[in-house]
Amino acid sequence: xxxxxxxxxxxxxxxxxxxxxxxxxxxxxxxxxxxxxxxxxxxxxxxxxxxxxxxxxxxxxxxxxxxxxxxxxxxxxxxxxxxxxxxxxxxxxxxxxxxxxxxxxxxxxxxxxxxxxxxxxxxxxxxxxxxxxxxxxxxxxxxxxxxxxxxxxxxxxxxxxxxxxxxxxxxxxxxxxxxxxxxxxxxxxxxxxxxxxxxxxxxxxxxxxxxxxxxxxxxxxxxxxxxxx
Amino acid sequence: xxxxxxxxxxxxxxxxxxxxxxxxxxxxxxxxxxxxxxxxxxxxxxxxxxxxxxxxxxxxxxxxxxxxxxxxxxxxxxxxxxxxxxxxxxxxxxxxxxxxxxxxxxxxxxxxxxxxxxxxxxxxxxxxxxxxxxxxxxxxxxxxxxxxxxxxxxxxxxxxxxxxxxxxxxxxxxxxxxxxxxxxxxxxxxxxxxxxxxxxxxxxxxxxxxxxxxxxxxxxxxxxxxxxx
Numbered sequence: 001x002x003x004x005x006x007x008x009x010x011x012x013x014x015x016x017x018x019x020x021x022x023x024x025x026x027x028x029x030x031x032x033x034x035x036x037x038x039x040x041x042x043x044x045x046x047x048x049x050x051x052x053x054x055x056x057x058x059x060x061x062x063x064x065x066x067x068x069x070x071x072x073x074x075x076x077x078x079x080x081x082x083x084x085x086x087x088x089x090x091x092x093x094x095x096x097x098x099x100x101x102x103x104x105x106x107x108x109x110x111x112x113x114x115x116x117x118x119x120x121x122x123x124x125x126x127x128x129x130x131x132x133x134x135x136x137x138x139x140x141x142x143x144x145x146x147x148x149x150x151x152x153x154x155x156x157x158x159x160x161x162x163x164x165x166x167x168x169x170x171x172x173x174x175x176x177x178x179x180x181x182x183x184x185x186x187x188x189x190x191x192x193x194x195x196x197x198x199x200x201x202x203x204x205x206x207x208x209x210x211x212x213x214x215x216x217x218x219x220x221x222x223x224x225x226x227x228x229x
Numbered sequence: 230x231x232x233x234x235x236x237x238x239x240x241x242x243x244x245x246x247x248x249x250x251x252x253x254x255x256x257x258x259x260x261x262x263x264x265x266x267x268x269x270x271x272x273x274x275x276x277x278x279x280x281x282x283x284x285x286x287x288x289x290x291x292x293x294x295x296x297x298x299x300x301x302x303x304x305x306x307x308x309x310x311x312x313x314x315x316x317x318x319x320x321x322x323x324x325x326x327x328x329x330x331x332x333x334x335x336x337x338x339x340x341x342x343x344x345x346x347x348x349x350x351x352x353x354x355x356x357x358x359x360x361x362x363x364x365x366x367x368x369x370x371x372x373x374x375x376x377x378x379x380x381x382x383x384x385x386x387x388x389x390x391x392x393x394x395x396x397x398x399x400x401x402x403x404x405x406x407x408x409x410x411x412x413x414x415x416x417x418x419x420x421x422x423x424x425x426x427x428x429x430x431x432x433x434x435x436x437x438x439x440x441x442x443x444x445x446x447x448x449x450x451x452x453x454x455x456x457x458x
Binding site for chain 2: 131
């Protein structure tokens with residue numbers, strides 16, 4: 001019997017690796033992406049183009065607009081930081097309740113698909129400031145999910161939220177993905193790319209990505225602005 | 230100091246009563262409504278027209294489309310039942326993960342507003358079949374919310390999900406609302422109204438509403454189709 005899984009898929013390095021891990025564990029992955037008014041909408045364009053190339057059996061795009069709520073550099077008119085990650089503060093790129101909203105839609109789709117497994121590529125090391133990237137948060141969402149849904153309450157199965165990257169370094173994620181055959185040219189990470197889709201190389205997300213490739217001893221195949229913006 | 234609260238507001242009898250209860254407890258209510266592809270979109274039209282009339286200090290409409298996910302008589306092409314509520318089955322009007330999605334958006338808005346209180350008019354008696362209307366679900370969501378958010382993790386407050394109607398009968402809800410001055414002419418309940426906005430009188434939601442008014446000994450002020458559809 002094939003088991004379906006919903007994989008939260010941004011088109012980025014982490015979620016693409018997550019999809020490969022879901023496949024390697026025997027799941028048929030269904031990719032779910034979100035258009036929520038994020039600045040880095042090139043991410044979404046790439047996600048739409050690449051989902052099936054990286055192994056998704058289906059792809060569902062959920063659209064809503066978090067800009068009307070605001071409260072984050074990713075959705076409101078707050079400058080995206082380029083001075084490196086402050087280890088002691090929750091970054092301004094934190095989007096209120098974002099992962100909770102994403103996982104809630106994934107839960108709804110999983111129930112309709114008859115899937116009980118949801119994969120999310122959160123990482124507690126690189127994003128130590130994000131409360132919704134911690135194991136205790138993921139566990140609490142899983143508990144709630146099993147009380148929220150008809151399929152769980154009727155005993156058809158138990159929902160599991162998989163976060164296989166949560167304790168890995170970026171270099172470990174890249175090595176894991178390379179071992180599973182992930183083509184990282186089909187991934188995008190930059191928060192603030194050029195209109196042509198070149199990565200800036202200096203935002204938090206680019207810095208973490210470049211550091212990860214350097215530590216993994218692998219050349220990053222995506223294109224960057226030659227000398228930074 | 231005024232305390233803000235986010236109130237999930239459909240424009241219906243329960244959520245309107247919930248808003249009045251939030252006000253009576255000293256909160257400044259901010260109404261949040263959802264356009265999710267529901268059949269009963271007249272509900273939404275009324276919610277947009279009535280939110281401030283029933284006391285909301287602000288109103289936020291979140292738009293997305295659950296029809297693409299499907300799985301419910303309220304959003305997919307499944308007949309809305311008119312034969313009365315089957316007490317032993319989860320109704321086909323159950324929408325997968327709907328309250329979880331709603332509460333997740335409310336959590337995000339609450340964090341941006343600086344509110345720590347969210348009101349939801351769920352009811353465990355009338356909707357005993359809906360898993361996401363039970364106290365254990367509400368408690369699990371609250372636990373998760375306090376792990377998910379920057380404001381909670383930084384110790385600025387503790388989120389509370391209020392469900393003041395959860396153990397009340399429809400008649401008790403109506404009596405409570407009448408005591409607080411709710412104008413029930415400004416509420417709408419029908420799942421399947423006429424294009425002119427007349428309530429059908431026979432869907433699950435109309436039946437529960439009419440029974441509630443009858444038991445409360447109050448005349449329902451909304452307009453119904455003369456002899457049923």
